[in-house]
Amino acid sequence: MSDWITIEPKVKPEAEFLEIATYFGDPMEIFREAISNAFDAKATQLKINIFVDDSDGDSNLIIEFEDNGTGMSQDTLVNNFWDLGNSSSKNDKAKIGEKGHGTKIFLRSKSINVITHHASGSFESLCKNPFRLLNSGTMHTPQFRIIESTGTTGTFIRIEDYNRSERSRYLHDIVVDYITWYTKNGSFEKEFGTSSDFRVLLKCLDDDEFKTIEFGHVFANKSNDLSVLFEQYGSTAGDNFVKKYVFQGRLEKKPEIQYQAVIYVEGDQAKRVYNPLLRNRKINGYYKVADRYGIWLRTYP
Numbered sequence: 001m002s003d004w005i006t007i008e009p010k011v012k013p014e015a016e017f018l019e020i021a022t023y024f025g026d027p028m029e030i031f032r033e034a035i036s037n038a039f040d041a042k043a044t045q046l047k048i049n050i051f052v053d054d055s056d057g058d059s060n061l062i063i064e065f066e067d068n069g070t071g072m073s074q075d076t077l078v079n080n081f082w083d084l085g086n087s088s089s090k091n092d093k094a095k096i097g098e099k100g101h102g103t104k105i106f107l108r109s110k111s112i113n114v115i116t117h118h119a120s121g122s123f124e125s126l127c128k129n130p131f132r133l134l135n136s137g138t139m140h141t142p143q144f145r146i147i148e149s150t151g152t153t154g155t156f157i158r159i160e161d162y163n164r165s166e167r168s169r170y171l172h173d174i175v176v177d178y179i180t181w182y183t184k185n186g187s188f189e190k191e192f193g194t195s196s197d198f199r200v201l202l203k204c205l206d207d208d209e210f211k212t213i214e215f216g217h218v219f220a221n222k223s224n225d226l227s228v229l230f231e232q233y234g235s236t237a238g239d240n241f242v243k244k245y246v247f248q249g250r251l252e253k254k255p256e257i258q259y260q261a262v263i264y265v266e267g268d269q270a271k272r273v274y275n276p277l278l279r280n281r282k283i284n285g286y287y288k289v290a291d292r293y294g295i296w297l298r299t300y301p
Helices: 013-023 029-040 074-081 102-107 130-135 172-182 228-240 268-274
Strands: 046-054 060-067 112-118 121-128 143-149 155-158 199-204 213-216 243-251 258-266
Touching: 013 102, 029 046, 029 060, 029 102, 029 121, 074 102, 074 112, 074 121, 074 143, 102 130, 130 228, 172 199, 172 213, 228 268, 258 268
Parallel strands: 046 199
Antiparallel strands: 046 060, 060 155, 112 121, 112 155, 121 143, 199 213, 243 258
């Protein structure tokens, strides 16, 4: 019997980058990633511009993100933004992006251009044809340079031909719905008195100008007097009824863990007042009440 021989597992980086880039099942997750990064950079505003550029003869979907946060240092841009599993937010429970995977969804594109202004300097990075290269078994090759400082901080990201320019869902109501339900900007923290100056300025394919999305999840207006509902709606009063319940405290068996919970009991019609995507059939982003409403659990540090 021979001695034990140590095995050294190896990773094929191009395969891992491709898997992560395609792992995100919903291309809309690009908005969740950008909003999370803006929050982690202590930004108060994220500008999202979605448009089609046909200047080179092709109709390319362009998504631009611009925040007024702290920006990225040279080390963060070179070693965290482009690396896999390497994040400056690791072990920081106050930050959202700590796995170092999220920005790799940007690789599902023809071109990524990053311009960032940080207290330590200003930098630009460009990556051409990342998705084509990764699909051919070749590593993508981002470049980087130092640029002139503007005296302010923040990050601008331009993504070209994202998800092969499939763009049927990039309409205002659909994108707002995703941001409200699936991103940090749709947090229910304000229900417990936590305020935030953060906001999203959004311009979609069907918008002529930027529109503001304020921080916080949207709920139906509470019903203060049930008798008023009966006078106004008669037998359908229950469809317009809204009741709010708030709970917070510590877990009984693990008292070191605090929790917060908010429950809204909303009649069917009350939901439709503030949610424009509720329809009887799924058409172009519309969905049924049962597809979206239920029990949602979110964890916070």
